[in-house]
Amino acid sequence: MTHMTSLPPSITTTDSCSSAGDGGSPDIPRRKRSSKPRTRARSPTQLVRLRRLRRAKANDRERNRMHMLNHALEKLRTVLPAFPEETRLTKIETLRFANSYIVALARTLESAGGGGGDDGGAGGGVRDADGSVLLAVGNVTVRLGRDGNT
DNA sequence: TAGGCCATCTGGTCCT
DNA sequence: AGGACCAGATGGCCTA
Numbered sequence: 466m467t468h469m470t471s472l473p474p475s476i477t478t479t480d481s482c483s484s485a486g487d488g489g490s491p492d493i494p495r496r497k498r499s500s501k502p503r504t505r506a507r508s509p510t511q512l513v514r515l516r517r518l519r520r521a522k523a524n525d526r527e528r529n530r531m532h533m534l535n536h537a538l539e540k541l542r543t544v545l546p547a548f549p550e551e552t553r554l555t556k557i558e559t560l561r562f563a564n565s566y567i568v569a570l571a572r573t574l575e576s577a578g579g580g581g582g583d584d585g586g587a588g589g590g591v592r593d594a595d596g597s598v599l600l601a602v603g604n605v606t607v608r609l610g611r612d613g614n615t
Numbered sequence: 616t617a618g619g620c621c622a623t624c625t626g627g628t629c630c631t
Numbered sequence: 632a633g634g635a636c637c638a639g640a641t642g643g644c645c646t647a
Contacts, residue, residue: 519633524624526634531622555620 546600546607565602573598 507515542559545566554562593599593608600607 520625523626523634527625527636528623530635535622557620 546602546605562602562605566600566607569600569602569607573600 538556538559541563542554545554545559545563597608
């Protein structure tokens with residue numbers, strides 16, 4: 466959300482592209498180079514510009530990817546039992562709560578099916594007087610109405 | 616002011 | 632070559 470006009474702090478001569486992987490080991494006999502270059506020759510300034518362009522594109526994709534991740538997280542929040550309005554779960558809280566919630570739901574389903582094998586832990590369901598189900602999710606108790614509402 | 620959360624940038628690695 | 636994914640670094644914002 467901030468205004469980072471990407472001025473990379475480390476666009477210097479330290480070129481990490483020259484790490485292992487470009488086959489630069491001196492003791493390995495290299496294959497004879499074919500007469501035709503595999504890529505078009507570029508001037509140093511062209512290379513720098515190309516690298517910047519690629520970086521900018523990669524940044525863009527990465528930003529997009531994180532936005533999609535956040536979107537999915539937001540969707541997950543909407544299917545979790547609602548908390549009081551202002552308390553918005555953080556990312557890690559959302560994931561942990563979702564995990565506990567699923568476990569609790571699964572246990573409830575299991576016990577409703579006549580299984581009954583419950584060892585406590587992440588919680589299970591208890592049917593209320595009015596037919597709704599009380600789910601213990603972590604240290605929170607969630608009431609599921611008969612229609613599925615919380 | 617310290618600490619938590621978050622967005623973004625960045626370089627590395629793997630895959631197509 | 633280029634894209635996806637990942638983890639580390641950095642800086643901003645907010646709250647106790």
